[in-house]
Amino acid sequence: MCYYVWESQEAVEVALEVHSPPNGLGGMVFNYGDPYQVQLPNAKWENVPRSFIVGQFTKNYTLRLSGRPGMIGIAFRPAGLSNVLGVPMIAFTNLRIELKLVLGSEAAQVEQRILESKTSQQRITVLEEFLLKKLYNSSLKIDxxxxxxxxxxxxxxxxxxxxxxxxxxxxxxxxxxxxxxxxxxxxxxxxxxxxxxxxxxxxxxxxxxxxxxxxxxxxxxxxxxxxxxxxxxxxxxxxxxxxxxxxxxxxxx
The missing domain is CATH 1.10.10.60 (Homeodomain-like)
Known part of the structure; x- marks a missing residue:
């Protein structure tokens, strides 16, 4: 597992399209900057959720960023999300699922704390506290x-x-x-x-x-x-x- 931060202090004047091939990892993403979009299979664009769980992707996808992007994510090992959430990951394949649909009010609390944080280190601290709580309540086992x-x-x-x-x-x-x-x-x-x-x-x-x-x-x-x-x-x-x-x-x- 690792954290990553993607942000810009200067506004992206011309929309930037970023292509991302599959990497075998799952993740959680929290957006605290301007909204950004993902291209759908029908070539239309839609805004991604403020915070979401992302499963395994099997094809390349394209993001379109504009304004001042700001996001922090957690990249999990392939089975990491299943261990943390205790749910079958097949339900998340090729999808971005709003975190609140999986975790309810707990997701809203984490999201609000991310938005209120001023630095990357503060946001990482919020996520570490959240993950430690989830791991404490999970039943991890090597299988x-x-x-x-x-x-x-x-x-x-x-x-x-x-x-x-x-x-x-x-x-x-x-x-x-x-x-x-x-x-x-x-x-x-x-x-x-x-x-x-x-x-x-x-x-x-x-x-x-x-x-x-x-x-x-x-x-x-x-x-x-x-x-x-x-x-x-x-x-x-x-x-x-x-x-x-x-x-x-x-x-x-």
Whole structure:
């Protein structure tokens, strides 16, 4: 789990569109700045809730920011939200659900304290108190799904789910059912996303050639590599790298 803050003291004069591919993480987001929008599958735009829970995303999504953005979020490990909330994560897949619909008045209290806070550290303190209370009232336990998650993450998604189920002494069907309930997506899809995360990082942080990256990612051929890039980012690998570096330069500026 980690916290992240995204804000700007200066107004965004021209609406900024930010593309975000899936990352295998769940989260909570609290907006204390100007409202921002997300693009729907039908290409229309809608405002995101003031505070919300976000489940596993399986496709790239686009945010549009304007004015003075200000948000703080909690990025959870894949099963973290299920452990904290005690609810099946399949209900949150590809969705942003208002926090108050899940936590009721408790969400309103946290949201108000976030709005009243003046600094990032104050907001983090509010969230830590909130999470510690939730964890204290939860019944955490390490189970088979957590072991499966750890294996997939450790091996960067480059593994056989059938072999993994054999190692865990469970049928592939049972593993899929239990994993999907706790994480929100199947172990096979989660593995594909983690492999994409790994190779996309390689492609933007190294000067290696494409075939080296294809081989490092465990792909059978370049076609499968390109398919994963397009499925999860909506872009070809070269276009993804260009966009990533353009955004990095813009944010760095």
């Amino acid at each position: 088979l799904e957590d072991y499966a998650l750890a294996s997939i993450v450790q091996q960067k998604g480059i593994l056989s789910i059938s072999q993994l189920s054999d190692e865990l002494c469970i049928s592939p069907r049972q593993l899929r059912r239990r994993f999907t309930e706790k994480v929100g997506i199947s172990p096979k899809l989660f593995s594909r996303i983690k492999r994409f995360n790994y190779v996309s990082h390689l492609s933007t942080s190294t000067s290696g050639n494409w075939m080296d990256i294809v081989d490092e990612g465990g792909y059978y051929d370049q076609a499968h590599f390109i398919r994963d890039f397009y499925d999860f980012s909506g872009k070809k690998p070269s276009d993804f790298i260009h966009y990533y570096r353009t955004m990095a330069a813009l944010v760095g500026a």
